Amino acid sequence: MSKLEVKMNKTGDQLNVQMTGIIDEDVDFTQFNLVGNQKIQLNLNGIRSINSCGIREWIKWIGSAAGAAIVYDQCPKVIVDQINMVDGFLPSNAKVNSFFVPYYNDESGSEKNVLFRYGTEFKEGSVQPPPDVKDDQGQVMEMDVIESKYFKFIKK
Amino acid sequence: MAGRQFSIRYKILVLMTAITSVALVSFVFMASKIFREDKMAYVFDSTSNLSGTLAWQIKNQLNSILISSKPLFDDYLQQREFSSVSQIFFKNDQFLDAVFVYESDKEISQLEKKSVIEKTSGVADEAELDVFSQLNLNRNLLTKTDKVIAQLSKDSRLILIQKAENKESQKLLFFVMLLRLSEIEEMFKNSLAQKLYLIDGQGRILFGAEGDQGQKLTNQIQLRFLSSPQKLAQSVEVAEDSKKQQVLVSYSRVGFSDLYVVSTVLQKNALSALDVLLRKSFIFFILLISLTVMVSLLASSQLTKSLTTLFEATKKVALGQFNFQVNIKSNDEIGTLADNFNLMASEVSRLLGQTAEKARMENELKTAQTVQETLFPQTYSQLGPLEVAGFYEPASECGGDWWHYCQVGTKIFFWIGDATGHGAPSALLTSAAKSASSIIERLNVTPGQAMELLNRCIYDVSRGRLMMTFFIGAYDVNTKELSYSNASHEAPFLIKKSEEVLKKKSLIPLNEVNNPRLGQARDTKYAESKIQIDAGDLVFFYTDGIPDIRNGGDEAWGEREFIKSIVNSNKDYPSAQDSVKRFSTSFQDYRQGSTLVDDVTFFVVKSLE
Numbered sequence: 001m002s003k004l005e006v007k008m009n010k011t012g013d014q015l016n017v018q019m020t021g022i023i024d025e026d027v028d029f030t031q032f033n034l035v036g037n038q039k040i041q042l043n044l045n046g047i048r049s050i051n052s053c054g055i056r057e058w059i060k061w062i063g064s065a066a067g068a069a070i071v072y073d074q075c076p077k078v079i080v081d082q083i084n085m086v087d088g089f090l091p092s093n094a095k096v097n098s099f100f101v102p103y104y105n106d107e108s109g110s111e112k113n114v115l116f117r118y119g120t121e122f123k124e125g126s127v128q129p130p131p132d133v134k135d136d137q138g139q140v141m142e143m144d145v146i147e148s149k150y151f152k153f154i155k156k
Numbered sequence: 157m158a159g160r161q162f163s164i165r166y167k168i169l170v171l172m173t174a175i176t177s178v179a180l181v182s183f184v185f186m187a188s189k190i191f192r193e194d195k196m197a198y199v200f201d202s203t204s205n206l207s208g209t210l211a212w213q214i215k216n217q218l219n220s221i222l223i224s225s226k227p228l229f230d231d232y233l234q235q236r237e238f239s240s241v242s243q244i245f246f247k248n249d250q251f252l253d254a255v256f257v258y259e260s261d262k263e264i265s266q267l268e269k270k271s272v273i274e275k276t277s278g279v280a281d282e283a284e285l286d287v288f289s290q291l292n293l294n295r296n297l298l299t300k301t302d303k304v305i306a307q308l309s310k311d312s313r314l315i316l317i318q319k320a321e322n323k324e325s326q327k328l329l330f331f332v333m334l335l336r337l338s339e340i341e342e343m344f345k346n347s348l349a350q351k352l353y354l355i356d357g358q359g360r361i362l363f364g365a366e367g368d369q370g371q372k373l374t375n376q377i378q379l380r381f382l383s384s385p386q387k388l389a390q391s392v393e394v395a396e397d398s399k400k401q402q403v404l405v406s407y408s409r410v411g412f413s414d415l416y417v418v419s420t421v422l423q424k425n426a427l428s429a430l431d432v433l434l435r436k437s438f439i440f441f442i443l444l445i446s447l448t449v450m451v452s453l454l455a456s457s458q459l460t461k462s463l464t465t466l467f468e469a470t471k472k473v474a475l476g477q478f479n480f481q482v483n484i485k486s487n488d489e490i491g492t493l494a495d496n497f498n499l500m501a502s503e504v505s506r507l508l509g510q511t512a513e514k515a516r517m518e519n520e521l522k523t524a525q526t527v528q529e530t531l532f533p534q535t536y537s538q539l540g541p542l543e544v545a546g547f548y549e550p551a552s553e554c555g556g557d558w559w560h561y562c563q564v565g566t567k568i569f570f571w572i573g574d575a576t577g578h579g580a581p582s583a584l585l586t587s588a589a590k591s592a593s594s595i596i597e598r599l600n601v602t603p604g605q606a607m608e609l610l611n612r613c614i615y616d617v618s619r620g621r622l623m624m625t626f627f628i629g630a631y632d633v634n635t636k637e638l639s640y641s642n643a644s645h646e647a648p649f650l651i652k653k654s655e656e657v658l659k660k661k662s663l664i665p666l667n668e669v670n671n672p673r674l675g676q677a678r679d680t681k682y683a684e685s686k687i688q689i690d691a692g693d694l695v696f697f698y699t700d701g702i703p704d705i706r707n708g709g710d711e712a713w714g715e716r717e718f719i720k721s722i723v724n725s726n727k728d729y730p731s732a733q734d735s736v737k738r739f740s741t742s743f744q745d746y747r748q749g750s751t752l753v754d755d756v757t758f759f760v761v762k763s764l765e
Contacts, residue, residue: 016761052576052700059676086625086644087672104716144716149647149665 005046006032012148014039015068020046023054028096033079041097044072046090059088061064070094074115077145084152098152103141108136111144127151157423164463168456169449176448177441184437187546190431200392201425203350203406208390211408211417214340214354219411221251221296221335222303222318229320232257238273248454254280255312256332264295279334287332288313289390291599298330305413307362308334312341314362341496350421357382357414364726377403377420393425399435400516403661409597410438462490466497478505494497521553528554528583529588536733537763539563540633543568545732546759547740549752550592556582557699558589562597566633568599569606570761573626574645574699581622589624589674603628605683607671611643611682614675615698623675627697629666636763640666640697644673648699651726653692658727660719666695689759692729695761696722701754705743734760 004021004064015037034040050058062070072079080099083090091095100113112131116122121129134143143150205747223402231242238246238255246252260267267288274280290306297304306315314335322329343364352603354363359374359382374382375730377397381388390408397403402423402688407416469482478501484494528550536545544561556575559566571593575582589733592613596606614624625645629639638649647667651658668685689695725738739758 052574056576059479059489084238084667085646085670086677087670088644146663146665146719149667152665152667 001054003027008032011154013037014041016041016043016069016127018043018046023050025051025057026052027054027057029057030143033060034061034065037065040065040068040070040109041073042070043073044079045076045100046124047076047079049078055082057083059086063088064090064095066091066093068093071097072099072131073119075099076113080150080153084149092151101129101150102144105135105141106138106146108135108137110139110141111136111142121150125155129152163460164418165321165453165456165460168459168644169381169452170211172447172448172452176444180441181687184434184441185325187437188430188434191433192427192558195427198316198350199315199404199421200406202418203421204390204392205406206350206409206461207352207408207417207419208352208408210340210343210352211314211390212416214337214415214417215410215412217251217340218316218410221316221333224249225252225255225318225331225333228255233320233322233329234270237271239515241682243273247275251335251337252556253334253336255334256280256284256285257328258291258330258332259322260328261326264298267291267330267592270329274425277385277660280656283313283334286310287334290330291317291330303364303413305361305415307370309370312363333567336523338649350419353418354410355416355418357416358493360752361416377405379405379407379418381405381407382416388707395420402452408754410736423710430592439745456625458492462486466490469497469501473501473504475554478502478508493675518553524580524583525550525553528587531558531560531587533560537561539568541636541765542568542631542726543732543762544762545736546757548757549737550583550755551701552579554580554583555755555757556586557701557755558586559697559757560593560758561759561761564597564600566629568633569593569603569696570629570631570755570759572648572697572699572759573624573643574701574755574757575624576622584616585618585675586625588613589626602684603630603639605680606630607641607643607682609683611674611680612617612678618675620675622671625700626674627666629695629697631761636689636765637686638666639684639686639691640669641682642667643671643682645650646698648695648697649722650687650689651694651696651722651729653690653694653729655693658729660723663719663722672738689762689763691765693763694726694729694732694735696726696735697761698758699755701752701756702743702758705747705756706748706750706753706755707746708748710750711758717746718743727758729762732760735760735762 001061004019004027007018009016015034017040018137019042042084051053072094075083075096075098077100079102085122096118098115098117099118102111102113104111112133112135114130127144161259228238228242228245231239246255252275254272257271258267259270262333267439271278286308294304294306294317299724302319305318306317307313309313314337316333316335318331318333320329320331324509341363344354345366347477351365353361353368353373355361355373359372359379361368361373362370363369373379375398376396379395380393381391387409392404393405395403395405404423404426409416409509414740422577465482465484472480481498482494482503486494501512504613535547539561540563546559548557556579558573560571563602573586573589575585588609596609601609612627624643626643627640627645627648629638629640647665650664650666651662652664654662666687671682672680692746703713703715720741721739725735730738736759
């Protein structure tokens with residue numbers, strides 16, 4: 001059984017792709033053809049991890065849609081880390097529409113992922129985090145990333 | 157095989173022989189018991205019938221004699237002598253030889269001969285003394301009963317005494333008849349299957365086999381029924397004779413005086429057929445056992461032949477020979493066992509081959525590990541104004557991480573990279589990187605140029621199948637600037653020395669430039685950037701295996717703890733060596749000896765000036 005589940009649904013000229021699971025050396029992207037689509041929207045909320053071999057396969061796969069306008073939606077931290085670190089993981093014809101930012105409170109140990117949306121919490125070159133992110137007990141949470149590293153892809 | 161000399165073949169033989177023997181012996185025992193009981197019942201039945209018939213016949217005979225003699229007695233009682241009519245009547249009687257008449261008082265104290273009649277002259281005289289003697293002997297008996305049977309002592313003729321009363325003289329008369337019962341006597345003498353006796357109440361033999369007459373049968377056989385208060389008309393018993401032999405006794409009361417007809421058969425004679433049965437059974441037993449032994453040997457030979465083949469095969473296996481097959485064609489469990497043995501032998505042979513191959517590969521990996529260890533620099537060094545300390549631990553024998561430093565003129569180079577995956581293929585790629593770096597660092601190139609050359613090398617070696625993330629930094633001792641180029645590697649953190657408390661936000665990722673990974677495309681150009689390094693500043697280089705470190709519960713250390721540990725290890729801006737020591741202690745405490753999922757590499761550079 002594959003560790004990655006991919007659901008593809010074409011609406012008009014847009015291909016919607018929902019991905020869930022793990023991207024590693026066992027993944028076979030050749031069965032998910034991206035060629036010939038004008039717009040591709042990838043919902044990556046379900047991706048739990050990706051390793052170096054998975055990155056290699058991802059870059060090959062996403063590179064096969066060179067002519068399409070690609071949007072990454074609901075990127076979890078593991079994806080944002082790769083976008084920041086690996087050149088080509090977010091190709092020039094792709095942009096991030098929304099991504100999650102992890103928050104935590106060190107005292108209570110509470111954690112939360114806050115979705116940053118293009119045009120609301122961020123836009124080209126700048127980030128405007130919500131003023132106060134609080135946990136269920138009303139305690140203020142802080143960002144669980146190094147901002148200069150995590151938001152690097154926005155400021156490029 | 158010591159102590160296992162008793163083979164299955166002999167066990168089968170013993171088992172089958174034992175079963176057959178026990179079955180046969182049990183059968184013979186039960187059969188002989190039933191036969192013995194049945195035979196004894198048969199003998200008792202037949203002898204009882206015979207004794208009963210004889211008793212009935214004798215009773216009838218004697219009664220008939222008494223009835224036929226009654227006119228004779230009546231004639232005497234009237235005439236006080238035997239008349240001529242009585243003489244004629246007597247002459248025609250075939251059983252009577254003579255008739256004596258005695259008179260006595262009622263107490264029978266004095267017997268007086270009154271008359272005699274005889275068939276042949278002199279017969280009476282010859283027997284008179286004997287007759288008188290028997291009459292005297294039975295006086296007591298005659299006081300209680302009317303008739304008594306006795307026998308002459310010198311021949312086999314019987315004496316029948318009939319008591320009568322002379323009413324005129326008030327005296328007792330005794331008619332003593334001398335009887336000749338030759339036919340009945342012959343029947344007793346000539347019996348073959350059993351011995352027949354006519355005895356009186358004291359056990360005296362009246363008729364019997366030749367030579368037995370007049371003797372007491374009780375001296376020969378212990379007859380319990382004579383002394384028993386219960387006087388049965390007919391019964392049987394097992395008695396013992398004077399030679400301690402078992403005798404089957406049947407008796408019938410005649411019903412005339414105290415006479416009995418007794419039939420005796422020696423038990424051993426009656427059961428002689430049982431001996432024949434036992435002898436024949438023994439012969440049959442020997443034949444059957446012989447047949448069983450032969451069949452057992454034949455069957456066990458067939459069975460143990462296959463087992464012996466398997467046994468020989470297991471001995472070969474014990475000597476380490478697995479590359480052979482046993483040839484047993486059988487559809488039973490032995491055949492299945494042989495098939496499974498062949499399967500096991502081939503599987504063991506295959507596994508041994510695999511084990512040998514695995515051992516060879518492990519040896520090669522050990523060698524590769526030893527070789528790879530030479531690719532890494534010393535874990536601590538001071539290069540001009542910089543102090544360097546590092547840590548490396550592969551997840552398996554050979555790792556895909558590599559780090560290196562060197563000083564060329566006024567430049568101090570720092571190299572750190574992470575090949576795709578880990579293990580032997582990745583280790584080979586790091587070897588190529590090390591070889592290339594040895595040349596590149598002598599070419600007076602910038603980090604971007606060095607990365608470009610290294611990329612070509614990696615691309616040519618891996619042909620796009622393996623890639624490396626890489627970070628190269630070059631510190632200029634004159635300008636104190638760190639130029640760097642990044643090929644999609646984790647950005648190192650610059651920790652600027654400050655009076656303020658070190659926080660997470662104080663960490664400066666060196667991520668101003670980023671480029672494709674090495675080996676992704678051959679002619680990639682690599683941009684570079686630079687940053688000022690001041691005295692007391694630290695730079696933390698690392699690979700992505702560190703946040704993936706797992707504890708015993710398979711929980712990842714995580715980026716938050718990783719960053720916290722960097723901050724905590726460098727709060728007081730320690731020496732590079734102390735920084736490395738603190739940081740490694742931190743994750744080793746969390747790890748608790750668990751296996752690494754990825755290679756772990758990091759090193760710290762501290763500016764001393």
